[in-house]
Amino acid sequence: MSQSPNSDTPNINPASVGPLLAQLGAPLLAVSTHANGVDNAQIAVTASAASIVLHRPRVIVQIYHTNYTHQLIAESGVMALNFLSPEQLPLIWQLGMHSGRDGDKLVDIPYERGVTGSPILTGGFGYLDCRVVNAMDGGDMTAFLAEVVAGATHGGQPLRWRDARPRLPQQWADEWDRKIAGEMAVSEIAMDTVNPAAWANRTFKGS
Numbered sequence: 668m669s670q671s672p673n674s675d676t677p678n679i680n681p682a683s684v685g686p687l688l689a690q691l692g693a694p695l696l697a698v699s700t701h702a703n704g705v706d707n708a709q710i711a712v713t714a715s716a717a718s719i720v721l722h723r724p725r726v727i728v729q730i731y732h733t734n735y736t737h738q739l740i741a742e743s744g745v746m747a748l749n750f751l752s753p754e755q756l757p758l759i760w761q762l763g764m765h766s767g768r769d770g771d772k773l774v775d776i777p778y779e780r781g782v783t784g785s786p787i788l789t790g791g792f793g794y795l796d797c798r799v800v801n802a803m804d805g806g807d808m809t810a811f812l813a814e815v816v817a818g819a820t821h822g823g824q825p826l827r828w829r830d831a832r833p834r835l836p837q838q839w840a841d842e843w844d845r846k847i848a849g850e851m852a853v854s855e856i857a858m859d860t861v862n863p864a865a866w867a868n869r870t871f872k873g874s
């Protein structure tokens with residue numbers, strides 16, 4: 668690991684570490700939630716399993732502060748991870764490139780309500796319905812630790828970003844490139860706003 672001179676900012680070559688980080692992505696998820704009578708969902712690929720106890724599954728999901736979904740999860744403490752199937756590719760456009768702040772994104776998408784009240788999208792590879800138990804602030808995003816309270820695998824295959832990306836219509840791909848460039852600029856500033864006391868004053872039970 669190298670460091671920029673006179674700076675704590677690491678000197679990273681994205682082309683060199685990008686292939687490694689791409690290996691850490693989850694399948695494409697529609698992260699849905701319900702708060703104060705409002706339903707919403709967004710696309711996410713930053714999720715992982717977070718429990719070794721088979722009958723007490725937990726997940727960690729990273730949601731960006733600026734997303735409407737973040738506001739709703741923070742209010743309600745509930746979310747469902749809907750694993751997309753290859754047939755659900757259009758949901759990337761509907762849920763991942765627009766905000767629920769600009770209109771009801773679920774209006775044309777069939778769903779039922781899960782145990783937590785979160786929308787469970789019809790079809791797909793399966794779903795996990797979850798209640799948040801803790802959260803870590805990353806400055807630009809929050810890593811939510813959540814307990815799985817219900818779920819089912821429907822079968823078929825999950826859709827992965829590396830397979831979906833080349834199938835996107837050009838207009839969607841261009842829109843995504845524009846959106847992510849703007850969000851990277853916001854994140855680069857916001858990620859330095861993590862409260863240093865949270866790590867400096869760390870205490871861990873049982874270690």
Ligand SMILES: Cc1cc2nc3c(=O)[nH]c(=O)nc-3n(C[C@H](O)[C@H](O)[C@H](O)COP(=O)(O)O)c2cc1C
Pocket residue numbers: 707708709710711712713714729730731733734735736737759762763764765766767768828843
């Ligand atoms: C392929 C893809 C992956 C994404 N991964 C994440 C993610 O892991 N976390 C996140 O917060 N947003 C992610 N997004 C962005 C949100 O889905 C997007 O900003 C969405 O418009 C937010 O909607 P909302 O404002 O209704 O919550 C992803 C988008 C796409 C297209």
